[in-house]
Amino acid sequence: xxxxxxxxxxxxAITGVIGLVLFILTLFTREWIEELxxxxxxxxxxxxxxxxxxxxxxxxxxxxxxxxxxxQRAATT
Numbered sequence: 793x794x795x796x797x798x799x800x801x802x803x804x805a806i807t808g809v810i811g812l813v814l815f816i817l818t819l820f821t822r823e824w825i826e827e828l829x830x831x832x833x834x835x836x837x838x839x840x841x842x843x844x845x846x847x848x849x850x851x852x853x854x855x856x857x858x859x860x861x862x863x864q865r866a867a868t869t
Contacts, residue, residue: 796866798866801862805855805859811852812849814848815848822837822838822841822842824841
């Protein structure tokens with residue numbers, strides 16, 4: 793059965809996945825900002841990436857919970 797999912801669901805789901813991917817990337821390399829941009833804001837110690845990863849993980853969790861709520865609402869209508 794196909795559900796009519798709102799655009800908000802897809803935004804929340806994609807945001808959650810991107811946050812999770814960047815968190816996992818940070819677990820493997822703590823210097824991905826330097827590798828992608830050449831900018832070295834934390835002197836190469838990875839503290840900026842750790843802070844971003846924690847923030848992105850929080851955003852990912854909230855986005856995924858919101859997407860789940862929208863999915864369940866679509867299922868009941």
